[in-house]
Amino acid sequence: MAKRKISIESIADLLKIHRNSVANKLNGESAFSIEQAMMIQETFFPDLEIKYLFGRDRR
DSSP, X not given: OTTTTXXXXXXXXXXXXXXXXXXXXHTTSSOOOHHHHHHHHHHHOTTSOHHHHXXXXXX
């Protein structure tokens, strides 16, 4: 997000939810719905796969 200058506020505006809700989702306290994840990917990261953006790090 930082590399592309995408703010929590811009995601909140896209999803029509409060910025704190986006922050909670990004911090893993709650989850994005598949529809929300697809909207974020299509709008801000069309060149990246959704699995890359929202997959769990399995190290």
